[in-house]
Amino acid sequence: MPAPDSLVVLSQWISAGNTHPNSCYRESIWPLAPLIDNPSTSLLSIRWGHCPAALLDEMKLVVWTMINGQLRPSYLQSRGVRARARVSAPEMLETCREWIRLARWLNGRGIGSLGDCTETEWRAYARTRMVDGRSRDSAERSCSRLTDLWAFDQLSARPSRIPRPPWDTEGVDNFLPAVDGGSGGENSTEPLDPHVLGPLLVWAIRFVDDFADDILVAWAEVRRLTAHVDATPSTPEGRAAVEEFLLPLVDSGALLPSTWHKGRRSLALTYIAAITGASFGQVDRFNQRHRLSDLAARRAGSCPLEFPVTGRIDGKLWREHMDFSEAAELMRHLGTAAAVICLYLTGMRPQEVQGLRSGCCPDPEPGPGGVPGRHLIRNRREENAEDDTPPPHLVRGRHYKNVTDDDGNHVSAGEVREVPWVAITPVVHAIRVLERMVPKGELLLSAAHHDFTHQRGNHGSLKTSALNKRIEDFVAWVNREAKAQGLADQVIPEDPHGAIGTSRFRRTLAWYIARRPGGLIALAIQYGHMRTVLDARTSSGYGSRSRRGIHSVLDIETALSAANTAAKLRDQAAAGEKISGPAARRALTAAADTPRFEGRIVPRTFASKAAKFLARDGVVLYDNPDAFLICAFKHDNALCEPEPGATAPRQYDCQTGCGNTARTDTYARQMREKADEIDRRAAFVPEKLAKRMRRNAGNFRKMADAHDATAQTAEALT
Incomplete structure (x- = not known):
């Protein structure tokens, strides 16, 4: 039996490098972070405030048993190849939520113990839970999780003796919704529409190849100016410089340096402090005294940075100057563009891209005498032929899906893939740009280092929901920019099958390789070469x-x-x-x-x-x-x-x-x-x-x- 001070996650289940805080059995929030080593997984917690008090003790014990125990091999043998003695932390959380949902239903019927959930209650609950407009796959997962409640209760130190659910003996089909033609899994994902993917990929590559240098230099300059302002004290000379800079602009009706703040335009305080040599406080006090933020909202001007722009669109400079106020947004879009390229042109799953680190794609080693080595992957009919062309770039990283230890338990950290991915040129460029955005050895999509506005130090890599939102924001920015640049033919339309999500890129790559071999969009030949590698x-x-x-x-x-x-x-x-x-x-x-x-x-x-x-x-x-x-x-x-x-x-x-x-x-x-x-x-x-x-x-x-x-x-x- 766990004591009130027992750890929620016992030490044998915590990997050596995991430093996330644990908690005690008596607490109302149980963090599952000690079980999470996958950088793309959010740090999750079980919150016991949602569980009815009458069933709380029993539910805590069986959940603690699930967190620290293992299902019996005899139980798993009849559950199919996907059954695991221990599952991932996200699956534990979903299972716990399913159990708490049952506890709330039992409590509503005046039942105060899991042991009083008879076969009659099981059948009544199934009628309520399994036909509530749900897909068949989702309902089947709920049945499996509820069966695990019975299995883990048998393993606990003080079983509540909840009876075995009837679907585990009679078969689950009669307890599921009628077949509706729905299907889960990766292969039900619709590929992206060609009219969407074409301009999306064009703009992503344009960001990486043409805009990256300007954006990275602008961000470095913004950080330098911000650090300078933070270290600048208030002086009479600074106050005079602020007045000398702003008063003529106010009196002449000129535009004022402005930036977005809390959804509206306001005076760019940090920028003005940087270019005048004043402290931030001096600019802020001058602003409040003269109510300049309201004026800046009506007369919004730019905040030009003093360095030459090099990026071009159709031969013309894409900006007259880089702007202090948009550098953070452009850095965010640059990271998104690089992620889109990696997600689409490698065939990796989103988790695998999220797990890549700086240094994952080294330049190929030259051969003896500086001559590039032979191809690792080449046409087999040339097996014995000399090949002095440079070998391909290889991306080495981790994979996470279905990774288990010797006992069949889920391994959150995944494992290093024995066979690397082959990286075509756009992917190599994207990785090089991401390596310039994060410290050496860090996750390429580190949530902490890609948070350019708030710097909150978030855990792991950018999560799937964050990447999906960033892709939507990137598309919105591209469409505004395309119209401003007179490139109406390069606007990204809405996809007829819904939002552009990370899960759709991998299916789309397979769609293009199989169905557009000659290609109607950029990089068709590379698709062909990837087909060759895949078939071989x-x-x-x-x-x-x-x-x-x-x-x-x-x-x-x-x-x-x-x-x-x-x-x-x-x-x-x-x-x-x-x-x-x-x-x-x-x-x-x-x-x-x-x-x-x-x-x-x-x-x-x-x-x-x-x-x-x-x-x-x-x-x-x-x-x-x-x-x-x-x-x-x-x-x-x-x-x-x-x-x-x-x-x-x-x-x-x-x-x-x-x-x-x-x-x-x-x-x-x-x-x-x-x-x-x-x-x-x-x-x-x-x-x-x-x-x-x-x-x-x-x-x-x-x-x-x-x-x-x-x-x-x-x-x-x-």
Whole structure:
């Protein structure tokens, strides 16, 4: 039994580096921070004020048992592979909340002990709790947590003898809401709309590549000026300098240096103190005496910093000068831009990006004599060939999902990933910028060092909710700036599927690799190279220690895309369209044999099915709208030279004359439309370029003519 002074979290469950405060059993707030080593997890607490007094002692004991105990192996054996003897602190908190919710319901029915919760109460509570407009997955999690209440009560020093819930013996299906088609999990996440992602990525890269130097210099200057003001004493000379600077501005009707404060414009006190040499107090007293903040709100002016601006948009300087009052906001947006690049262009989960530290992406080591080393990841057909090109940058960090110790217990700190991520150039630039924003060895997204306004010293990295809010603020800033710069075509529209959240980037990367191989947005070629790395599985898994990492997401998206391609070809053939190409007959056969995929619901079991679906060499169809053809991918026929074992073509390297290609009437028509478009553009470019463009248009028409001459109907081919 725990005593009143017993620790809430016993020492054997606290890692050596965890210094978060613990508490005593008797206290009304139990911090779970001693169990939290994941920098992306908020520091959580159990608050007993929500638990009814009649059931408080019993609930405290069973929760303490959960925090410090382990479920029996015999109990876990029948719970599936996801069951854990000990779970994470966030899951403990959610479980405790579920138990307290039951306690409040029992108390409302006049029941003062968990042991008095009979089977009748269990069934009544299930009817109340499980059909309250909830999804089936959510209700099933509640049932599991309530079953754990019975299991942990059996392990406690003084069991309340709450009976076993009926769903644990009868099966849970009868206690859950009706199937509504809802689905949880990562793969139900909608990818970002291309019209949203395109300008979002353009602006994120623009911030990192073009604006970062100006923003970082401005922030350094703001900190220098602020520190100088903090150390400046009040002197008669300072007071005179303030009057000499401000009174002419007030009398002439000129704009006053201003900044945002508590949602409104007010006089920029620190800036004025810095440029006049006065103390902050002298400027503040002068401001109050003359009521200048009210005047500054009506005559708001800028606070220019004295250094040259270098960043450009479309060849023009993006600012005449950097402003003292916007430096903190721009630093916030710079960190957000770098985070967006890392979240999208690596395939990492948000937790993994949040766990990266300065120094995680060192420059590759040069080889003997200063010659760069050979590629770690390269085409296997060149295994024995010399390769003097620089090796790729590798990002080393931790992963957290499903990390357990030898006993199957959740490990909050995660573990260092054995296989690093491959970083393309924009990611390397983003990491370098983040390394300039935080101290050496610190988290790249440190909550303390990315709090530029309040400096509150928050724990760990920026949390998911904070990153989501910052992305929304970044989009709002971009749209204001795009309109101010006359770049209406670079405004980021609203996404039709809701807010841009961190969880959507990883799915979107897989969507683009699978469905936009030639690319309609920036960095298409890099997507193609990432596809090659992913298909090769050279390192036993890019971005994961097994195929269940980014591979499973990519396999799912590729399988969905291939199924859609087959359905589209089947519908076109049924509508009378003709088909040409060496793989036309094989493509039609594959389309006929591929089941139509209705809807977008992707259960967890679909990943393994998708991998098997893609492994059917020769009968999986890949749509390539940029090459105006369909690839019925057969590995040995492919002229794009895929990796050994690859289940998809290098669609960005599609070759004329490949034996895997098929073309429909629709694509032939689109090729002629493309040729007409190229001809129209050629009229507005220099002659040499115009000749090349017209020659390209002619090639499109020749291929369309070849299709018309050789295309056959589905009946003729089959």
